[in-house]
Amino acid sequence: MRVSKSEFEPRDPNFRAKVENSFNRQQAMDTLGVRLAELRPGCVVLEVPHNVMFTQQHGFMHAGIITTVLDTACGYAAFSLMEPGAAVLSVEFKTNFLAPASGVRFRIEATVLKPGRTLTVCEAKAYAFLDNADASPRLVASMTATIMAVTGREGIEQ
Amino acid sequence: MRVSKSEFEPRDPNFRAKVENSFNRQQAMDTLGVRLAELRPGCVVLEVPHNVMFTQQHGFMHAGIITTVLDTACGYAAFSLMEPGAAVLSVEFKTNFLAPASGVRFRIEATVLKPGRTLTVCEAKAYAFLDNADASPRLVASMTATIMAVTGREGIEQ
Amino acid sequence: MRVSKSEFEPRDPNFRAKVENSFNRQQAMDTLGVRLAELRPGCVVLEVPHNVMFTQQHGFMHAGIITTVLDTACGYAAFSLMEPGAAVLSVEFKTNFLAPASGVRFRIEATVLKPGRTLTVCEAKAYAFLDNADASPRLVASMTATIMAVTGREGIEQ
Amino acid sequence: MRVSKSEFEPRDPNFRAKVENSFNRQQAMDTLGVRLAELRPGCVVLEVPHNVMFTQQHGFMHAGIITTVLDTACGYAAFSLMEPGAAVLSVEFKTNFLAPASGVRFRIEATVLKPGRTLTVCEAKAYAFLDNADASPRLVASMTATIMAVTGREGIEQ
Numbered sequence: 189m190r191v192s193k194s195e196f197e198p199r200d201p202n203f204r205a206k207v208e209n210s211f212n213r214q215q216a217m218d219t220l221g222v223r224l225a226e227l228r229p230g231c232v233v234l235e236v237p238h239n240v241m242f243t244q245q246h247g248f249m250h251a252g253i254i255t256t257v258l259d260t261a262c263g264y265a266a267f268s269l270m271e272p273g274a275a276v277l278s279v280e281f282k283t284n285f286l287a288p289a290s291g292v293r294f295r296i297e298a299t300v301l302k303p304g305r306t307l308t309v310c311e312a313k314a315y316a317f318l319d320n321a322d323a324s325p326r327l328v329a330s331m332t333a334t335i336m337a338v339t340g341r342e343g344i345e346q
Numbered sequence: 347m348r349v350s351k352s353e354f355e356p357r358d359p360n361f362r363a364k365v366e367n368s369f370n371r372q373q374a375m376d377t378l379g380v381r382l383a384e385l386r387p388g389c390v391v392l393e394v395p396h397n398v399m400f401t402q403q404h405g406f407m408h409a410g411i412i413t414t415v416l417d418t419a420c421g422y423a424a425f426s427l428m429e430p431g432a433a434v435l436s437v438e439f440k441t442n443f444l445a446p447a448s449g450v451r452f453r454i455e456a457t458v459l460k461p462g463r464t465l466t467v468c469e470a471k472a473y474a475f476l477d478n479a480d481a482s483p484r485l486v487a488s489m490t491a492t493i494m495a496v497t498g499r500e501g502i503e504q
Numbered sequence: 505m506r507v508s509k510s511e512f513e514p515r516d517p518n519f520r521a522k523v524e525n526s527f528n529r530q531q532a533m534d535t536l537g538v539r540l541a542e543l544r545p546g547c548v549v550l551e552v553p554h555n556v557m558f559t560q561q562h563g564f565m566h567a568g569i570i571t572t573v574l575d576t577a578c579g580y581a582a583f584s585l586m587e588p589g590a591a592v593l594s595v596e597f598k599t600n601f602l603a604p605a606s607g608v609r610f611r612i613e614a615t616v617l618k619p620g621r622t623l624t625v626c627e628a629k630a631y632a633f634l635d636n637a638d639a640s641p642r643l644v645a646s647m648t649a650t651i652m653a654v655t656g657r658e659g660i661e662q
Numbered sequence: 663m664r665v666s667k668s669e670f671e672p673r674d675p676n677f678r679a680k681v682e683n684s685f686n687r688q689q690a691m692d693t694l695g696v697r698l699a700e701l702r703p704g705c706v707v708l709e710v711p712h713n714v715m716f717t718q719q720h721g722f723m724h725a726g727i728i729t730t731v732l733d734t735a736c737g738y739a740a741f742s743l744m745e746p747g748a749a750v751l752s753v754e755f756k757t758n759f760l761a762p763a764s765g766v767r768f769r770i771e772a773t774v775l776k777p778g779r780t781l782t783v784c785e786a787k788a789y790a791f792l793d794n795a796d797a798s799p800r801l802v803a804s805m806t807a808t809i810m811a812v813t814g815r816e817g818i819e820q
Contacts, residue, residue, distance in 0.1 A: 216408040219399045241377045244418075246502050250374040251436045252414025259410045260402075278409045279623060280650055282440035282598060282756045284783050284806060286776040288502070301804060302760040306622065307595060307652070309758050309804070330775060330783070332758060332806055334596055334650065336623070344404050344446070437781060438808055440598045440756060442625050442648060444618040459646060460602040464780065465753060465810070467600050467646070488617060488625070490600060490648055492754055492808065494781070532724040535715045557693045560734075562818050566690040567752045568730025575726045576718075594725045598756035604818070660720050660762070 196230035196300060200272045203229060207264045210276070214260060222257055224264075230300035232265040237293045249289040251329070254296075258283060258312045258331040261298035266308035266335035269300060274337035275344045279307065281333035289328045291316030298331075308335045354388035354458060358430045361387060365422045368434070372418060380415055382422075388458035390423040395451045407447040409487070412454075416441060416470045416489040419456035424466035424493035427458060432495035433502045437465065439491035447486045449474030456489075466493045512546035512616060516588045519545060523580045526592070530576060538573055540580075546616035548581040553609045565605040567645070570612075574599060574628045574647040577614035582624035582651035585616060590653040591660045595623065597649035605644045607632030614647075624651045670704035670774060674746045677703060681738045684750070688734060696731055698738075704774035706739040711767045723763040725803070728770075732757060732786045732805040735772035740782035740809035743774060748811035749818045753781065755807035763802045765790030772805075782809045 200206065204227060211217060211224050217234075220242065226233035234257050242253040259278055267276040298312035310333045315325035338344055358364065362385060369375060369382050375392075378400065384391035392415050400411040417436055425434040456470035468491045473483035496502055516522065520543060527533060527540050536558065542549035550573050558569040575594055583592040614628035626649045631641035654660055674680065678701060685691060685698050691708075694716065700707035708731050716727040733752055741750040772786035784807045789799035812818055 210403045213403040214401070214408065215398055216400045216402060216411060240373055242374045243372070244374060245368045245371040246433070250372065250414055250417075251439075252410060252417045253374060255413050255417075256408055256410025259408075259413075275404070277446075278443050280440065280442040280596065280625075281409075282438065282806065284438040284775075284808065285436050286783060288435075301758075302801065309596075309760060311804075327776065330785075330806065332756065332804065334758065438754065438783075440648065442617075442650065444625060459600075460643065467602060467754075469646075485618065488627075488648065490598065490646065492600065526719045529719040530717070530724065531714060532716045532718060532727060556689055558690045559688070560690060561684045561687040562749070566688065566730055566733075567755075568726060568733045569690060571729050571733075572724055572726025575724075575729075591720070593762075594759050596756065596758040597725075598754065600754040601752050604751075 196269055196303065198229040198269055200270065202272065203268045207268050210267065211264060216256060217260060220253065220256065227268065229268050230265055230303065232261045232268065232298045234261045234296045235293060238291060246288070249294065251285055254289050254294065254314050254329050255283045255331065257296045258314055258329065259333060261296045261312050262310035262331060262333035263335055265298040265300050265310050269303045269308065270337045274339050277336050277338050277344070279334040279336045281331050283329055283331045285329050287326055287328045289316055291318050292320060293317050295325060306337055310335060354427055354461065356387040356427055358428065360430065361426045365426050368425065369422060374414060375418060378411065378414065385426065388423055388427050388461065390419045390426070390456045392419045392454045393451060396449060407452065409443055412447050412452065412472050412487050413441045413489065415454045416472055416487065417491060419454045419470050420468035420489060420491035421493055423456040423458050423468050427461045427466065428495045432497050435494050435496050437492040437494045439489050441487055441489045443487050445484055445486045447474055449476050450478060451475050453483060464495055468493060512585055512619065514545040514585055516586065518588065519584045523584050526583065527580060532572060533576060536569065536572065543584065546581055546585050546619065548577045548584070548614045550577045550612045551609060554607060562604070565610065567601055570605050570610065570630050570645050571599045571647065573612045574630055574645065575649060577612045577628050578626035578647060578649035579651055581614040581616050581626050585619045585624065586653045590655050593652045593654050595650040595652045597647050599645055599647045601645050603642055603644045605632055607634050608636060609633050611641060622653055626651060670743055670777065672703040672743055674744065676746065677742045681742050684741065685738060690730060691734060694727065694730065701742065704739055704743050704777065706735045706742070706772045708735045708770045709767060712765060723768065725759055728763050728768065728788050728803050729757045729805065731770045732788055732803065733807060735770045735786050736784035736805060736807035737809055739772040739774050739784050743777045743782065744811045748813050751810050751812050753808040753810045755805050757803055757805045759803050761800055761802045763790055765792050766794060767791050769799060780811055784809060
């Protein structure tokens with residue numbers, strides 16, 4: 189049995205601009221060289237190159253850095269479905285690491301599993317490309333995240 | 347009822363040097379400016395300054411960056427109790443975010459909850475200091491992590 | 505550094521009666537033979553006997569059954585700090601299993617880590633007693649849970 | 663991009679009998695009335711009826727009971743791919759609750775995300791049927807689980 193997931197309807201017609209604006213204000217994304225590759229209601233794809241500055245002791249990308257991109261992807265997948273005026277915060281996330289994050293670049297795909305007025309649950313996967321011609325990237329990490337819509341809290345604008 | 351946790355006995359008398367060596371090889375730690383503040387068997391404390399390069403859209407440190415430091419702290423708390431020759435990898439972790447990561451610096455404390463030959467479970471907390479005189483830092487995040495001892499796998503040296 | 509956690513102040517002077525009432529309406533607790541052993545603001549202790557009816561394939565208590573009691577403990581630790589009129593629901597939880605759940609009875613201790621108007625984060629531990637004279641029970645499982653205060657939703661009364 | 667997941671190859675030609683045998687020894691499954699509905703390499707589907715004996719305070723099935731069935735489904739999805747002689751234990755799991763577990767029966771589907779010699783990561787979903795004619799069951803919970811193959815440990819036979 190596969191319960192088909194209907195396409196998501198954004199509550200904010202301006203969802204694309206607000207996600208892009210917010211993404212562009214995340215200095216961590218700029219520092220890591222993350223690119224917003226795809227954006228649809230409830231779905232975000234990000235890409236990030238390997239960067240030796242962010243490796244762990246074996247030369248792989250640090251699990252926390254892959255998690256950083258997974259979290260941003262989940263946050264904006266959720267944000268794309270939120271009402272106008274809401275800001276977005278991560279409540280919690282869990283990441284499983286399935287293979288070492290080695291490769292020349294990584295692709296992170298996040299999808300909303302369950303949208304909600306206050307809480308939205310997202311799933312995301314990270315794939316590693318061994319080289320630029322790699323046509324079958326390897327699944328390296330999987331995240332489940334709970335994302336919250338926040339309104340009217342000081343210091344947390346949209 | 348409080349079941350007292352006995353002090354951990356390291357299986358490797360050389361635990362201090364091996365943790366420091368491995369920590370120093372994590373380029374992500376150097377890039378983020380993380381300092382190894384304390385190291386005891388089964389316990390690691392790290393400190394990291396606020397850095398605008400790693401902020402999210404509201405100017406707080408990115409949840410994934412705090413998670414990166416929590417993960418390293420858990421990994422080395424576990425590593426400090428592993429047998430000689432084992433390498434350390436993160437299997438999975440979960441982070442709850444309890445308050446925005448605002449402040450001038452952050453202190454991350456990780457402790458082994460249950461050591462094991464193959465798997466070690468760790469808990470860690472992140473605290474934020476509002477300024478350098480702050481004597482009551484605020485709890486901003488909490489992690490539980492499962493860490494694995496790996497031996498004899500190509501490309502993953504100690 | 506240990507940041508001392510001040511005692512929690514219940515927002516509802518009637519917190520004890522409301523927790524006991526709600527606990528008594530959980531038929532799963534009655535079926536499993538769970539007893540409410542302690543209740544303070546932000547803290548709940550439950551006890552449950554071993555029961556062969558709820559074992560897994562090796563004769564240990566099923567991980568999901570221990571999780572059921574951990575979840576109830578977290579839910580009521582959070583509920584004890586909620587405002588009058590709020591109902592309580594579990595948003596998500598994660599359990600790590602540290603040792604097989606063998607023993608004659610189990611003690612589950614839950615504490616609020618961070619209370620909030622909407623979301624409360626709790627931590628809980630499960631301990632196993634090998635026999636009735638066992639003075640040093642073994643830690644068998646650890647949970648982190650996110651609990652939500654719900655108001656005005658049909659079918660979900662306090 | 664969808665990276666196609668090839669069909670899993672069981673390492674044990676006897677996988678079906680060993681899963682069924684182990685499932686039948688889980689007394690918790692018999693007590694809850696859980697039925698093994700489907701079994702393929704790396705995939706398990708279970709069904710469980712609503713049972714007032716296992717409800718929480720609002721009359722929904724207890725989150726921990728749904729989790730119990732999700733855990734068993736993940737465990738046996740992983741077990742179906744393990745080598746002969748290995749026993750199966752849950753290392754950790756996380757469940758997100760997406761809607762109240764109300765309905766006449768529930769269907770739990772677990773799939774291996776990443777098999778491994780020691781650790782296997784599984785994902786599972788729980789769906790609720792409002793009545794017996796319900797053709798579009800509702801997603802009520804989602805689990806990610808880490809499952810371990812154990813060999814040669816006393817008291818833990820296959």
